[in-house]
Amino acid sequence: HILGYGLDPHHPLVQESLGRVLEGRAWRNEQILEKLNELGLELDWAEVQACAGEDIVGRPHIAQALIDRDYVSAMDEAFDKYLAKGRPAYVDRYRLYPEEGIRMIREAGGVAVIAHPFSWETDDARLEAGLRTLQALGLGGIEAVYSEYTPEQTVTLLRLAKRLGLLVTGGSDYHGLAKPDIALGRGFGALDVPDTCLPPLLAALGPDNPWVTTPNLKVER
Template identity: 50%
Template structure:
């Protein structure tokens, strides 16, 4: 049975490999269909579609939209979106602008901690309009200040750490609405990241389902078997579609590979058709 991967990042956001390189990795991993889901930007989709035609890989137009839930980020994936939608692109441009305002303040805080880093260095490394904390982490790695992106976040960049700076984000319900209005199916990304209790997650899913949430990311690189089972049960409880993906980023998550995650991930190909049908009916 073929595998799919509906959660991938490229250099258009915080991934370290180009769209073409990610597509090539997917072909090597035996992936039959995938979604490029860069953060708050869809610029990689045209190149992915073109490469997909050449490599015989179906490309689902996708995105990962950042939102705010109880003081922390919560991500909503969107599938089969109209990636040319003007309103969606304007909304995402505002989210990216929020990063541009925040990033220099993060760099300033790092400078105040005695770390020699400039925002020009971060932008040069990113090479894209969508610059974020993972790019700052990579500069810290290149300067040997930290040994990994995880260390950069744990020591400096994560919420509550000394260089963290907040930014304005929509509520999860708004992110769901944005995706619906662009013709897509909204899906809760990596539910294990949601900072709430098991009961809180059930409540949140019920609330978001009422606002148009269509699915939950059950299969994910770092989910344990028990978590996968738990999220499958939640999908059934709330009548949500089941999706999955590696959340491949490249250098900032070096243990995660396209299509296979940490080695044991296999998102079944059969999950794609219900998602496609839901999008057609939307």
């Protein structure tokens, strides 16, 4: 994933890119439901939409609909049996290429940061090479503090960020129903993103960025 901090959500390139992503997601959802129905697991769109409420429909909502129909007993079972990659109802999704995402974020005034990079590449040397390639395209930072990282992995990424001159950010990877054990901002309970991550990020975004708010927080830019 490429994270975008401080970007203008109304920028034409953002709207155009997100439109393509949403169209791809809608097509994917239809294909997943077709596959499930072919497997004898009858679901209709209204059931899935009811699980999503006002959220954008994704696989977690389809999984919840399967639970509600008693086809499976838990979210993990829905993914393990049907919805995960390689399972019978899996459908690949449309995604932006990294260079497209980075360009979109930068043109919209934001800073592009790669999320949990060890999920992308676990070999240190290959990871550094990949980050250098993305940095040449405009990548600005690394999510070095993350719910599922060991202390050793965090230290490795902090050192890598310093060596490459990239910003450091952190995140819980909260995904609602998809990851019920992860709390927003706290991960599994012990996540602590250092306050020292914020000033460099704000400085990179600039003092006039209208999409950055820091209520009740005094930060020297």
